[in-house]
Amino acid sequence: MTIEDFKTKFLLGTQYYRPPTPPEKEWENDFKHIKDLNIDFVKIWAMWTYLERERGKFDWTKLDKLLELAEKYDLKVMINIVLDHIPYWAQVEASAWIIKPDGTKRSPTRIYGGDTSCWDNLKLRELVIPFLKELVRRYRNSISLSSWDVWNEPDNFECYCKYTIEKYINWLKYKFSSLEELNENFGEAYSSWEDIQPPNHQEMITPYIFYTKFRMESLAEQIKWIYSLVKTEDPSHPVITHSHSWGTPNVDLGVARLGAGWDDWLLVKEVDYYGTSLHSMYYESQHRNPKDFIRTIVNLETKRSITKGEYIVSELTSGITRHKNMNVQIKEKEMLYNLWLCIAHNTKGIIMWQFKPERYTVEAGGCGLINMDGTENYRTEEFRSFVKAFKENEDIFTSLRPIKSKVGIFYSMHSSIVASVNRMLNYQDAFHGASYMLWMNNIAFDIVRSGDDLENYSLIYLPMPICISQSGAKDLLRFVEKGGTLISEAGLCSYEENGFFSVRVPGYGFSEAVGIVEREIIPEDTLKIKTNFGDIYGLGERRFIEFLKDCEIIGEFEDKKPAIINCRYGLGRIIYILTYPSLFYEKTGDTESLNTLSRILELESEIVVDPQTGITCRILYALDNKKILFIFNNIEKETENYIILKDKFRKMRPIFKNFSDFEMISFDSIKVHMGPKEVLVLELQ
Numbered sequence: 001m002t003i004e005d006f007k008t009k010f011l012l013g014t015q016y017y018r019p020p021t022p023p024e025k026e027w028e029n030d031f032k033h034i035k036d037l038n039i040d041f042v043k044i045w046a047m048w049t050y051l052e053r054e055r056g057k058f059d060w061t062k063l064d065k066l067l068e069l070a071e072k073y074d075l076k077v078m079i080n081i082v083l084d085h086i087p088y089w090a091q092v093e094a095s096a097w098i099i100k101p102d103g104t105k106r107s108p109t110r111i112y113g114g115d116t117s118c119w120d121n122l123k124l125r126e127l128v129i130p131f132l133k134e135l136v137r138r139y140r141n142s143i144s145l146s147s148w149d150v151w152n153e154p155d156n157f158e159c160y161c162k163y164t165i166e167k168y169i170n171w172l173k174y175k176f177s178s179l180e181e182l183n184e185n186f187g188e189a190y191s192s193w194e195d196i197q198p199p200n201h202q203e204m205i206t207p208y209i210f211y212t213k214f215r216m217e218s219l220a221e222q223i224k225w226i227y228s229l230v231k232t233e234d235p236s237h238p239v240i241t242h243s244h245s246w247g248t249p250n251v252d253l254g255v256a257r258l259g260a261g262w263d264d265w266l267l268v269k270e271v272d273y274y275g276t277s278l279h280s281m282y283y284e285s286q287h288r289n290p291k292d293f294i295r296t297i298v299n300l301e302t303k304r305s306i307t308k309g310e311y312i313v314s315e316l317t318s319g320i321t322r323h324k325n326m327n328v329q330i331k332e333k334e335m336l337y338n339l340w341l342c343i344a345h346n347t348k349g350i351i352m353w354q355f356k357p358e359r360y361t362v363e364a365g366g367c368g369l370i371n372m373d374g375t376e377n378y379r380t381e382e383f384r385s386f387v388k389a390f391k392e393n394e395d396i397f398t399s400l401r402p403i404k405s406k407v408g409i410f411y412s413m414h415s416s417i418v419a420s421v422n423r424m425l426n427y428q429d430a431f432h433g434a435s436y437m438l439w440m441n442n443i444a445f446d447i448v449r450s451g452d453d454l455e456n457y458s459l460i461y462l463p464m465p466i467c468i469s470q471s472g473a474k475d476l477l478r479f480v481e482k483g484g485t486l487i488s489e490a491g492l493c494s495y496e497e498n499g500f501f502s503v504r505v506p507g508y509g510f511s512e513a514v515g516i517v518e519r520e521i522i523p524e525d526t527l528k529i530k531t532n533f534g535d536i537y538g539l540g541e542r543r544f545i546e547f548l549k550d551c552e553i554i555g556e557f558e559d560k561k562p563a564i565i566n567c568r569y570g571l572g573r574i575i576y577i578l579t580y581p582s583l584f585y586e587k588t589g590d591t592e593s594l595n596t597l598s599r600i601l602e603l604e605s606e607i608v609v610d611p612q613t614g615i616t617c618r619i620l621y622a623l624d625n626k627k628i629l630f631i632f633n634n635i636e637k638e639t640e641n642y643i644i645l646k647d648k649f650r651k652m653r654p655i656f657k658n659f660s661d662f663e664m665i666s667f668d669s670i671k672v673h674m675g676p677k678e679v680l681v682l683e684l685q
Helices: 003-008 024-036 061-072 088-094 122-139 162-175 179-186 205-233 264-270 280-288 290-307 334-344 378-392 413-421 427-440 470-481 510-514 581-588 594-600
Strands: 011-017 041-047 076-082 145-152 239-243 273-278 311-317 347-353 407-410 445-448 459-462 485-488 516-531 534-547 552-557 562-569 572-577 607-610 615-621 627-633 639-645 652-657 661-666 669-674 679-684
Touching: 011 024, 011 061, 024 061, 041 061, 041 145, 061 076, 061 122, 076 122, 088 122, 122 205, 145 205, 162 205, 179 205, 205 239, 205 264, 205 413, 239 264, 239 311, 264 273, 264 290, 273 290, 290 311, 290 334, 290 347, 290 427, 290 445, 290 581, 311 334, 334 347, 334 378, 334 627, 334 679, 378 652, 407 427, 413 427, 427 445, 427 581, 427 594, 459 470, 470 485, 470 510, 470 562, 470 572, 510 516, 510 562, 510 572, 516 562, 516 581, 534 562, 534 581, 534 594, 607 615, 615 639, 627 639, 627 669, 652 661, 669 679
Parallel strands: 011 041, 011 347, 041 076, 076 145, 145 239, 239 273, 273 311, 311 347, 407 445, 407 459, 459 485, 485 572
Antiparallel strands: 516 534, 516 552, 552 562, 562 572, 607 639, 615 627, 627 679, 639 669, 652 679, 661 669
């Protein structure tokens, strides 16, 4: 299977083998069952711990058998190279323990035949190279091989080993021309480079920022290193990696995750294809409330945005999990809902996690497309109904592409770190709230950041933009100068990118552009903002300002003080909101004032839902510019709504529906009656 195949064919598969389960005696019947379900390929784990238990002695018996069975049943195989857990002999030989800030070893986390370690350790890297080469050489010519997944959910562990510290210091030397320049940026007084240690105290805001950047870049370098080793031996097959269920904008990068995390924007550059997990342990409970489910939308939209719609869902949960006490049952229709949600957000492949429930470790008993004994369940039937509709319309679904987004939500890693370290309001909540505002208004949006081509958009929203890099600020000002509309919540660039507070807020030139200076910050609960279109709300803080020039006031707090300012700058304009609407919508899930908000901010949607009870829609293009309309009922009760489209259509064809009823009312309107968590997929002509 080539990279081009990845881009032109939809990959429908299931995770099957994670050592030591399922046992070999079940493989043949399971592969027959997998084929019967119209699944195209399986993913199997190649774990260093199980395949090289003694140095230089490889046991390929089980992988050989799995590849042979895949060939027999005409299934493609994705081999997931798992180095998360290293053999005990390698850990001892390389002294590859993770080191805590006090210099002691982290307690062993032995699982799947080995312990976790730090891949900054150069001795450990030397030890794994023979294994990687032997693995790739052995299976690169297999008829069944489709691709390599080189890291299962890449992430960093907090580590203070000598290799990480040396790598960090060398990274700082590259970033700063001298120790004096570093001291100036850090507000420090180091007398030598060797004095520098990774941050270990929650008030070390500047080191937190730089250390997080370093760890993100370090993880990308590790992925690049493994990628190059695999590609050297097998230049033909695609090499991918897939991230956790969250997506970078969902992750609090501050105190709770010092030195941990990943950057989707960096990782996607180091592989041929990118993917994501989408798991129950992180989001299935969110099915109970749309405002929480937005975390799933953010993850999918992040992957779609950074890959231009060329990504796969590498792990889609297929059952309850017992992991981390988040064992919320997947109710009927919810897995089916998730399958169609992935399609609606432009994934080019779905791999179910997993075919049979796990029997080992904390996930035992959960996540099975079929039952442990091989019998089927309601999820199996839901999967069959999805596959039937998909296969009958495969030419449509393999050609889907999004309507070009005119709106971007700007993600700032700096804001996430500063808000967390300073124990301020939560940046992730603000980002989720802004995404919820657009999602519930059925407005297509991309997730963007500094360095992206912002000129592709007409409007960019900045949730809680308290700290943006200087280059990011320049990009945004240039965007407005050339005619774009920038909507910013309060505190724009309050902190410079090194974590120092700005002399003037908004900072980095925005004060002059907007024509105001923020003078006071008052903590507030809910704030009502009165406008000519109606009332909207904010939460968390209120800002008091001084005007530098005449500006249009388009919203006021209840005491008549300015709340929303509209200011021309260059060919564009900046709408500045002196509180956080994003936090209000994240906290309340309110839908009643969303239409008012969209009118104030001039947010145009292809679709209007009336009344807005929790229905979301998405339009994608297919072959011959056909439009495919996805309608999701996000709430757990029946609802009746009108769907009004911007463009007219003559007729519609149902591609998939649960038990929903729908009726074409006019050339641009559909009446729908939908049950809890139901999905409608319609072809509009």
